[in-house]
Amino acid sequence: MAATVLVVEDEPAIQELIAFNLKQTGHVALTAGSAELADRMIKETLPDLILLDWMLPGMSGIEFARKLKSDAYTKSIPLIMLTARGEEQDKVRGLETGADDYVTKPFSPRELSARIKAVLRRRAPQMTEDQVEVAGLALDPVTHRVTGNGSSVELGPTEFRLLHFLMTHPERVHSRTQLLDSVWGNQVYVEERTVDVHIRRLRRALEPTQHDGLVQTVRGAGYRLSQRA
Amino acid sequence: MAATVLVVEDEPAIQELIAFNLKQTGHVALTAGSAELADRMIKETLPDLILLDWMLPGMSGIEFARKLKSDAYTKSIPLIMLTARGEEQDKVRGLETGADDYVTKPFSPRELSARIKAVLRRRAPQMTEDQVEVAGLALDPVTHRVTGNGSSVELGPTEFRLLHFLMTHPERVHSRTQLLDSVWGNQVYVEERTVDVHIRRLRRALEPTQHDGLVQTVRGAGYRLSQRA
DNA sequence: GTGGATTGTCACCAAAACGTCACATTGGCT
DNA sequence: AGCCAATGTGACGTTTTGGTGACAATCCAC
Numbered sequence: 001m002a003a004t005v006l007v008v009e010d011e012p013a014i015q016e017l018i019a020f021n022l023k024q025t026g027h028v029a030l031t032a033g034s035a036e037l038a039d040r041m042i043k044e045t046l047p048d049l050i051l052l053d054w055m056l057p058g059m060s061g062i063e064f065a066r067k068l069k070s071d072a073y074t075k076s077i078p079l080i081m082l083t084a085r086g087e088e089q090d091k092v093r094g095l096e097t098g099a100d101d102y103v104t105k106p107f108s109p110r111e112l113s114a115r116i117k118a119v120l121r122r123r124a125p126q127m128t129e130d131q132v133e134v135a136g137l138a139l140d141p142v143t144h145r146v147t148g149n150g151s152s153v154e155l156g157p158t159e160f161r162l163l164h165f166l167m168t169h170p171e172r173v174h175s176r177t178q179l180l181d182s183v184w185g186n187q188v189y190v191e192e193r194t195v196d197v198h199i200r201r202l203r204r205a206l207e208p209t210q211h212d213g214l215v216q217t218v219r220g221a222g223y224r225l226s227q228r229a
Numbered sequence: 230m231a232a233t234v235l236v237v238e239d240e241p242a243i244q245e246l247i248a249f250n251l252k253q254t255g256h257v258a259l260t261a262g263s264a265e266l267a268d269r270m271i272k273e274t275l276p277d278l279i280l281l282d283w284m285l286p287g288m289s290g291i292e293f294a295r296k297l298k299s300d301a302y303t304k305s306i307p308l309i310m311l312t313a314r315g316e317e318q319d320k321v322r323g324l325e326t327g328a329d330d331y332v333t334k335p336f337s338p339r340e341l342s343a344r345i346k347a348v349l350r351r352r353a354p355q356m357t358e359d360q361v362e363v364a365g366l367a368l369d370p371v372t373h374r375v376t377g378n379g380s381s382v383e384l385g386p387t388e389f390r391l392l393h394f395l396m397t398h399p400e401r402v403h404s405r406t407q408l409l410d411s412v413w414g415n416q417v418y419v420e421e422r423t424v425d426v427h428i429r430r431l432r433r434a435l436e437p438t439q440h441d442g443l444v445q446t447v448r449g450a451g452y453r454l455s456q457r458a
Numbered sequence: 459g460t461g462g463a464t465t466g467t468c469a470c471c472a473a474a475a476c477g478t479c480a481c482a483t484t485g486g487c488t
Numbered sequence: 489a490g491c492c493a494a495t496g497t498g499a500c501g502t503t504t505t506g507g508t509g510a511c512a513a514t515c516c517a518c
Contacts, residue, residue, distance in 0.1 A: 219495080422466095422506085448475080449474095
């Protein structure tokens with residue numbers, strides 16, 4: 001979910017406020033005080049999202065938005081407009097130029113990040129959501145259910161993701177580091193031994209259905225999910 | 230007659246106009262400005278009806294329609310095409326791809342809702358006329374009434390839409406974000422935790438008939454309606 | 459208007475889940 | 489056998505998550 005966001009805003013106070021907020025929520029914040037500067041930065045860094053103030057010195061925000069949306073190179077970058085309260089017509093015109101959303105000032109940090117999240121979510125690649133089955137053990141991402149030979153298995157969120165990953169990549173050894181990247185996400189730091197503990201919890205949860213043997217330890221290498229002993 | 234309608238239309242002015250009109254007639258409006266976005270939202274929210282503009286940036290409307298109708302997952306969702314006046318051949322081609330109806334722009338709100346109503350009645354009898362029933366709990370969209378094993382259940386409008394959505398999409402886990410999109414519509418901004426509160430209110434209303442256990446919490450994922458423990 | 463119903467948000471609490479550590483156990487090596 | 493590194497396992501303190509009641513704003517019918 002971490003993304004690079006370009007903030008185009010001439011008021012330094014608001015600029016900093018937004019940038020701070022973005023960093024808080026795990027994004028990378030770039031700032032530009034003018035349309036010209038923004039233009040260059042876009043070409044250079046290809047941000048994942050642009051926050052554009054309505055009022056800009058020189059070129060107006062709407063003008064700039066139109067420019068962005070008419071350029072094939074920048075057209076696909078999601079755009080959120082910042083408008084002052086009550087400028088309803090501006091809002092409409094802003095959306096007409098192709099903005100994906102708008103936020104009226106003053107806005108709460110929470111609202112802003114919610115809208116950013118929503119816009120980014122729609123761009124995010126969708127993961128495959130098919131049911132997986134290995135040796136009588138079935139995991140369904142849609143219903144979020146795990147069943148071993150009929151009876152259901154209770155898992156916590158992390159154990160669920162861990163099993164999901166192992167089942168979609170069976171027969172293959174995964175190092176603790178790889179598992180941390182794939183299951184926890186590479187933006188958080190946790191001890192490698194934590195993986196062991198979750199493997200343990202997963203195995204215990206699979207015991208009632210005799211499926212705990214599926215999760216195997218490969219000494220010096222990592223873990224593997226396999227049918228064979 | 231209440232349904233979730235996805236509006237795929239790149240012109241925000243028309244987008245908002247339609248969305249407003251839909252809300253007026255008691256539907257939940259979702260909007261998407263591009264085919265990609267629409268694709269994503271369809272998978273997430275499973276709308277009851279799609280309003281598709283003929284002209285779209287990137288992928289053309291007819292291309293998108295063909296894609297929808299070739300996918301087993303989305304094939305059964307009713308589709309209404311929006312075309313500009315006089316494009317008779319387009320109309321024909323639109324219908325050939327599997328659209329259920331078409332409306333020529335400019336159209337009156339009244340005409341649009343009439344056609345929506347007609348398509349919903351024709352294509353999705355379970356949505357408009359038949360009542361939904363799960364485990365002795367019956368919800369009737371026409372009379373707007375909910376009965377649990379004979380005795381009636383009192384629900385507010387939002388709780389009703391929430392239960393309706395859950396009952397028409399059972400077993401599947403819905404994240405708070407998905408529920409906000411599907412039940413509230415993506416035109417409004419509300420906190421995610423608001424969903425919790427309405428789930429709570431729904432459960433309380435279902436207590437007298439012992440049906441409150443149907444609404445299940447899936448930690449770290451969202452909520453689910455299911456008979457199974 | 460007035461009063462009731464509905465809605466969104468918040469604060470507080472309990473339970474669940476998590477990460478880390480200490481210690482036990484295992485397995486391979488000489 | 490004895491040693492050492494790697495892994496298993498239980499416990500513990502902390503963080504996260506969801507349940508719940510209260511409250512203010514809004515809407516609507518009267």
